[in-house]
Amino acid sequence: MLYYQHIKKISQEDPDAIAIIYKKKPIRYVFLQELIDQRILELSDFKSRNREKVAMLLKHSPEHLITFIALNYLGKIVVPINPKFPNKLVKLIFRELDIKIVVSNGKKNLISYFDKSI
Secondary structure (H helix, E strand, O other): OOHHHHHHHHHHHOOOOEEEEEOOEEEEHHHHHHHHHHHHHHOHHHOOOOOOEEEEEOOOOHHHHHHHHHHHHOOOEEEEOOOOOOHHHHHHHHHHHOOOEEEEOOHHHOEEEOOOOO
């Protein structure tokens, strides 16, 4: 069962159940499901490229979890990378894993495309 299917099932069976607590604030499954669905729509242009590697340069937060689950749902191979890693190490990871797409905490969480020259 995909993470998405598990969360959707719980949000339907017990929508008031708390999924995660972040900074002392609970996020219920039903709201988490809505956020994941939104992120799937934002990232839906990836659907045509199944099993493509996508790096995630996001701080540990609900956004990280939501983006991970959305990319997983879309059939991507998710490569989480700590945004605190030195640029040299990040570039090495991109090159070694042949990563061309990165989701980051940039303006409006834009998707960045990288070429092989990194």
